[in-house]
Amino acid sequence: MPEPSFLDLFFIFLKTGAFTFGGGYAMIPLLQAQIVPTYLEGPEMSNLIALAQMTPGAVGLNTATYVGYSEYSFIGAICCTLALILPCFTVATIVSFFKKAFQDNKYVKNALFGIRAMVVGMILTAVLSFADGSVLTSSVKNLWKKGAELPSFCWQGVVIFVVIAIIELKWKLNTILSITIAGLLGLALFSL
Amino acid sequence: MLPAMNREFVEKRKWLTNDDMLDTVAIMQSLPGIIAVNMSSLIGSKIAGVPGAIAGTLGVIFPPFVTILLIAYCLTNFFNTPAMINVFKGVRAGVCALILLSAIQLGKKILKGPFEIIMAVIGFLSLLVFNFNVILMIILGGLAGLVYKALKTQKASESQQQKPTE
Numbered sequence: 001m002p003e004p005s006f007l008d009l010f011f012i013f014l015k016t017g018a019f020t021f022g023g024g025y026a027m028i029p030l031l032q033a034q035i036v037p038t039y040l041e042g043p044e045m046s047n048l049i050a051l052a053q054m055t056p057g058a059v060g061l062n063t064a065t066y067v068g069y070s071e072y073s074f075i076g077a078i079c080c081t082l083a084l085i086l087p088c089f090t091v092a093t094i095v096s097f098f099k100k101a102f103q104d105n106k107y108v109k110n111a112l113f114g115i116r117a118m119v120v121g122m123i124l125t126a127v128l129s130f131a132d133g134s135v136l137t138s139s140v141k142n143l144w145k146k147g148a149e150l151p152s153f154c155w156q157g158v159v160i161f162v163v164i165a166i167i168e169l170k171w172k173l174n175t176i177l178s179i180t181i182a183g184l185l186g187l188a189l190f191s192l
Numbered sequence: 193m194l195p196a197m198n199r200e201f202v203e204k205r206k207w208l209t210n211d212d213m214l215d216t217v218a219i220m221q222s223l224p225g226i227i228a229v230n231m232s233s234l235i236g237s238k239i240a241g242v243p244g245a246i247a248g249t250l251g252v253i254f255p256p257f258v259t260i261l262l263i264a265y266c267l268t269n270f271f272n273t274p275a276m277i278n279v280f281k282g283v284r285a286g287v288c289a290l291i292l293l294s295a296i297q298l299g300k301k302i303l304k305g306p307f308e309i310i311m312a313v314i315g316f317l318s319l320l321v322f323n324f325n326v327i328l329m330i331i332l333g334g335l336a337g338l339v340y341k342a343l344k345t346q347k348a349s350e351s352q353q354q355k356p357t358e
Contacts, residue, residue, distance in 0.1 A: 019330045023227040025294055033319055033326035043284065047271075050283045055263060057256025058226045065260045070268075077261055085249060088225020092233035093245040095219060103215065107338060108222055114337020115330055117308035121315030122329075123295045127288055128320065134284035144321065160285035168293050179286055186282015187275060 004039045006072055010083045013064050018087035020060065021115045027060035029122035032129050035067070043133035050130070054179045060084060134186075135161050156189035197235065207239045228252050307340055 004012070012034045020027045028049055036045045048070070052062030061081060068080030095102045102108065132139040135157035142148040164182050167173055173181075194217065201208045216238070220230040229249050236248025270276050303309050311333060318324040 015327050017225045019224060019327050020226075021222075021224055021330070022298075023221075023225075025291055025298075027226075028291070029319060030326050030330075033323075043280075046284050046287070047280045050280065050287045051263075051267075052260075053287060054283075055256065055260050057253075057259070058228050060226050061228075061253060061256055062260050065257055066264055069261060069264045074261070077257070077264075081253065081257060085226060085229045085253065088223055088229050089233050089245065089249050091225075092220065092223050092230045093237050093242060095223065096234050096237040096245070099215060099219065102222075103219060106341075110338045110341035111334035112222055112337065113308075113341060114311060114335070115333040116302050117311035117337075118315035118329065118333035120295060120299050120302055120308075121312035121317075122319055122326070123291065123298065124312075124316050125319040127292045127295060130284045130288035130291060132284075134281045135288055140320065157281065157285040157288075160282050161289045164286040164289040165293060168290060175290065178290060179283055182286025183279040183283045186285065187279045190278035190281050191275075 002039065004035075004071060006076070006079070008039075009068065009071060009076070010079055013068075013080045013083035014086060016060070017084040021112060022119050024059065025123050025126065026119045027063070028126040029119075031060075031063060031067075032126060033122075036129070042129050042139055046130050046132065050179065054176050056176075131157070131161075156186070156192075159189060160185045194231075197231065201235060201239070208235065212238060311336060 012031075016027060016030045016034070020030055031049070032042075032045055036042050040048075048066045049059065049063050052059045052066055055062050061084065064080040064084040065077045068076035068078070070076075072079070128140045132151075135154060136151040137154050138149055138151040140151060142151055160182050163185065164178055167178060167181070198213055202210055202213055213235075216231065216234045220227060220234055223230045229252060232248035232252040233245040236244035236246070238244070240247070299312070303312055315329060315333065318329050319326060
């Protein structure tokens with residue numbers, strides 16, 4: 001697995017910060033598409049993102065800090081985080097001076113209309129990448145790769161998936177709590 | 193985060209009016225990137241110009257940044273133990289469920305017509321099957337939205353012009 005150059009990593013986060021619309025989970029497929037499988041394996045990247053969700057703060061920010069730290073230590077963490085926020089910070093500051101032009105701008109609205117719809121589909125691919133190695137034994141992408149092992153279901157992952165889904169639908173627990181429960185279940189079930 | 197900012201900036205310190213806050217919330221959802229950073233840049237800029245925006249943004253990212261560095265520093269040694277590997281398998285399964293539910297909720301809000309559904313399918317396939325450049329896809333999505341809405345308003349004004357002769 002080639003190591004990303006510092007500049008590569010910087011631009012990955014810069015682009016992500018510039019083209020994520022819809023906040024929150026929308027950033028996840030963008031990051032995964034750029035980093036997997038070139039620099040990190042699917043499950044590895046998913047672990048980092050999951051860790052980023054468990055810690056307070058925006059998942060995108062946290063992921064930038066983690067990935068930056070894991071590749072280039074402290075300086076990597078700072079630069080990747082700054083790369084991520086530079087575009088939105090710049091645009092937001094500029095827009096604050098031209099609010100009238102931006103508010104109710106129909107071109108902005110229409111462009112976002114298209115992007116938001118596309119992002120819903122992209123977030124679904126993120127769902128599948130988290131399933132790799134947890135709910136499924138390997139990546140869904142193996143289905144159309146010649147000679148690769150076909151994914152099958154992992155009962156432990158399926159159980160945890162269903163349990164967390166039910167908990168979320170019925171009680172809407174704090175995300176960090178839900179993920180902690182999932183982790184403990186994982187420790188218990190996958191060790192069997 | 194919003195009620196906290198409201199309390200602090202509008203009620204306690206009176207640096208912003210209620211209308212200012214409402215404007216800010218409306219705009220920041222249309223901006224790229226992280227909502228928290230957009231909010232702090234917009235509000236910081238309103239209160240104290242560019243230095244305010246910088247101060248606000250650095251303030252917002254500082255606590256999670258420090259927390260994560262600490263956690264990353266401490267946890268790196270434990271990541272590869274068999275126990276942690278299983279913990280993370282469970283975590284990924286859980287996150288899988290959480291994101292799916294969130295995507296379904298988002299879908300209900302956004303996918304209201306055939307155009308939206310087609311865009312979602314394109315987004316899905318482009319990443320999963322075809323590995324297209326994701327940034328390019330987002331740009332195309334924006335363009336598609338512009339073209340589609342432009343065509344729709346054109347059709348609507350054409351049929352309005354035809355009505356008087358019917």
